[in-house]
Amino acid sequence: MVENKKKRTETFASIFGDEPDDIVEESKDNTGTTMLNIDDLIPFENHPFKLYEGARLDDMVESIKNFGIIVPIVVRKKDDKYQILSGHNRANSAKIVGISEVPAIIKENLxxxxxxxxxxxxxxxxxxxxxxxxxxxxxxxxxxxxxxxxxxxxxxxxxxxxxxxxxxxxxxxxxxxxxxxxxxxxxxxxxxxxxxxxxxxxxxxxxKLSDQLKALVDEGKVAMRAGVDLSYLSNDNQEMIEAIISENTFKVDIKKAASLRIYDKNGQLTWDTAKAIISGEINKKEKKPKGIKIQPKIISKYFSPEEDKKDIESIIEKALELYFNKIKDVEVIIEEEEECEQI
Incomplete structure (x- = not known):
């Protein structure tokens, strides 16, 4: 009986390193791809990308209907199924078209x-x-x-x-x-x-946000910069914040997120406190800071006598904003250095 030798060829799989020497038992064609039953495919766990919708999905469905799947999907074996690494949209479109088998590159030892x-x-x-x-x-x-x-x-x-x-x-x-x-x-x-x-x-x-809070950032209910502050909260408190926002259709801006982070750091963040911050009630109850007068010698050190009062106030406000933003950036850098040292 003549042994059936498989000739290795350069395929789309080459972008993921050399193919393993072991020949996968599923039947391959002469391009190195394997035909897999579409019912044996499962998505990547916690797949971070949303599937195509609308016109983009319609275009892919129409293309597959006319030409089939031209570029193989990429998968890895997961128990008795195959987990998709590349090609979630192609697989989804193939299901819509009614195709039962799709070409795939099977990767191992990843x-x-x-x-x-x-x-x-x-x-x-x-x-x-x-x-x-x-x-x-x-x-x-x-x-x-x-x-x-x-x-x-x-x-x-x-x-x-x-x-x-x-x-x-x-x-x-x-x-x-x-x-x-x-x-x-x-x-x-x-x-x-x-x-x-x-x-x-x-x-x-x-x-580092929970999946639920990430979704709220995507929806605009949590500002991008506010999401940075919320990422420092414990997992339990992130879950609590998401519940408060979703139940009451609140939005979280930078100021509210900064307050939540401070209360969390001090171990004082409860449901009632968090809700009061997010709803804006806690800011209404807080006393306004006392007015501070800047000594004339400090003003004269940085500003000329001809400088307009409103211009001086505007410059001081921008300087303070830059100062506090710099503090936040330093905190991020320090935490990343600590994480890298632990690897």
Missing amino acids: TEEEATLIVTETNLMQRSFADLLHSERATVIATRHNAMKKQGVRTDLLNEIEKLSKAPNTQDTLTSCPMGTKLDTKQEIGAEYNLSSRSVARYLRIN
């Missing part, structure tokens, strides 16, 4: 970090970063940041995905977290996605 990286990077190949929701951007940035600083992530996986996505300015070695390079990592990620290092730091904080 760590959770590598699997998540495939999910995020392949999604970015299909849609603009600017089109993503805040929670989706946070997932992309956090996944890339983690890959760039964490030991043991396969550099061949990162490099091959990077080449296909055609994203510039990726460093050659992405497996270390040396002291003194953490800011460079945020700057590099920021350059890739056209964001400032400060914005990258904020998205890293947004990724």
Whole structure:
């Protein structure tokens, strides 16, 4: 009996590193893909990207109806099913069309970090970063940041995905977290996605929110900067805040979030206190701060006698805002340094 030899070919799977030497038992065609029953597919756990809707979904359904699935989906074996890493929208459209089998590339021996990286990077190949929701951007940035600083992530996986996505300015070695390079990592990620290092730091904080609070950020019920403050709350208190917002259709701005963070840090955040802050009642009850007079010698040190009073007040207000924002940014940097040292 003549042995049936399988010839390895360059396929879409090559972007995820070399294919394993073991031949998967499912039947493959001569392109290296495997036909899988669509009922055997399951989504990636906590898939961070929303499926296509509206015209974009209609276009994909029509394309698959006319031409089939041209680019194979990418999966990994999960018990007796196959978990989708790349191709959730293709699989969803195929179900709508009524296709029973889809072409797939089966990946093996992936760590959770590598699997998540495939999910995020392949999604970015299909849609603009600017089109993503805040929670989706946070997932992309956090996944890339983690890959760039964490030991043991396969550099061949990162490099091959990077080449296909055609994203510039990726460093050659992405497996270390040396002291003194953490800011460079945020700057590099920021350059890739056209964001400032400060914005990258904020998205890293947004990724620490509960899924429910992330959804509220996407909906605009929690301001982006407010979400940064809420990310420092305990998991239980984040759950409580989400419940209060959803039950009462409240919105949370930066000022309310800062107050919640202070009460949480001091161990004083209860349901009643949180509700009073979010509803605005607590600010009404609080006494207004006493008026403070600035000594003339301090004024004369920074302003000329001809300076208008309103201009002076405006400059002082901007200086104070810059000062307190700087404090928050330093807190974010310190926490990220501590996290990196623990890896």
